[in-house]
Amino acid sequence: MDEFNETLITLTGYVEMNKYRYLYFFVFFTVYVLIICSNGTIVYLIWTHKNLHEPMYIFIGALLFNSVIYSSTFYPKLLTDFLSDKQVIPYSGCIFQYFVFYSVGGSEFLLLAVMAFDRYVSICKPLRYPTIMRKTTVKHLLVFAWLFPSLHVVLQAALSTKSKICDHNLEAIFCNNTIYALQCMRSRTVTIIGVVILFDVAVLPVLFTVFTYAKIFIMAYQSNTTSKRKAAKTCVPHLLVLISFSYLCVYDVILARVESHLPKAARFVMMLQLFLYHPLLNPIIYGLKMKEISKHLKTLFCSTKV
Template sequence: MDDELNITYITIGGYVEVDKYRYVYFLIMFTVYILIIGSNIIIVCLIWVHENLHEPMYVFIAALLLNAVLYSTTIYPKMLIDFLSEKQIISYSACLFQFYIFYTLGLSDFLLLSAMAYDRYVSICKPLQYPVIMRKTTISIFLVLSWLLPACQMAVLVIQIADTKLCNFNLKGIFCNNAVYSLHCVRSKFVTIYGVVLLFNVILLPMLFVMFTYVRILILTYQSCKEIRKKAAETCLPHLLVLISITCFSVYDVSIARLESKFTKMARLIMTLQIVLYHPLFNPLIYGLKMKEISKHLKRLFCRAKRL
């Protein structure tokens, strides 16, 4: 506690032998960060530039990839600074801000995937009504709700824990995820109950909705011709893979916090790195390879780059 400035500082204690490997850590994570930013932004720019990609599905994909960029930018710059610093510390207010952005964007991903599932459902099951239902206004509403609902619900949680008394000032992690709760003297019942409500509202309900729409699509396409089945597989499979990926990393994130005492410091570091490494790189890889139109534009872009 800094009495002069009245700022509470938290020590980030999840790193292993930073003094010895600081430049190795920095080089690896800086390279990964550049790859994340580059791969996501390239696809977003392709969607922005090419008019044939100005469809609802691709707009939602662009929003999902922008989330990955913001998600990574919340984590990586601070991490890179920590590698080069003698002391790895963060103010409690900055830690809560990182916690807020990290989970707001993570929860937003589930709602964006729900919007994509609805878009695919209308496109495949109600093709004649698609232009009427999926108008620009509808897309805008989905986008606003996908960001606004998690932001508002997470704000309530962060405001509640902001004034919680701290008994521990050593964070057993490399960034402020739900390991923040281990800093508190007592975890309030409100936070516990509200966390369950949040889990149900913004994760379980969207997941159930996605599964429901894809089951309906599967039933319809099974009864349809080969052309419709192919179209459904090409557009729905990438979304399902991304949903599975996000769900697995969400479970992973919760598990690390709950079972942190069961792992060594090195094991916790490696496990935590999985969350910030794979998820932001997985989305552009899946959409770049599996979405036919995006893949086509990517090939043209790289062919031009080779000629130059």
């Protein structure tokens, strides 16, 4: 156990660290503060305004809160690394970062699937909506979205802690799927579990979300009622977020497969894509596209100026 705790992994994915460390720190610190403030502001508005205590807005608040946790998985460590002479992390810490990163990432897909289900019931079965989307149902869906990925990833993370390490240099700036390059031999069991996790917490929720929204749009635009068409427009922000996060998921899979075949600078830029803009995109999309949230944001900032 002591040997395990003393195992340090050196993160070698940074580019021109000595030259740009303070620029990196300033940029990432600014982005992290913006992520906390922008997501936190909308979560606060949803929490404090009763007219936003509807399932759709509660799920949006959960998604934005998820973005804060997602960002906090690596931003504090990155900021510390920028000001450190050596960019190292204990292997146990690396596994923990891996676990949180994929647990929260899986929750994002499931929350978007839950939001799709909410929109489907609201638009396609409006009379049954109050009986289906009760407070207890909302709570159960949220618990499921946060726990289901964790229960999947924890097994893979536990098995990874027992794997023998032959390399202590990780060509990355944080611990994602690239940690398997450190292991002397990749376990077949871990690989199979990884495929199951990808299918259960990413592929299936995405297929469900796309199918559900396709059905909503078809039904809404075949209907003669303007209200259904307007309601269908509330699905657009969710689809934009889904496309953005799915794009990042593809990046993560590519990074795990290309290993050292890409130039270091290209890998560095690709890794930045995983967390640089998506947590900022969510509050912008929901702040601009969701009418009620946008209205409260304008009221908040106008009253602040006065």
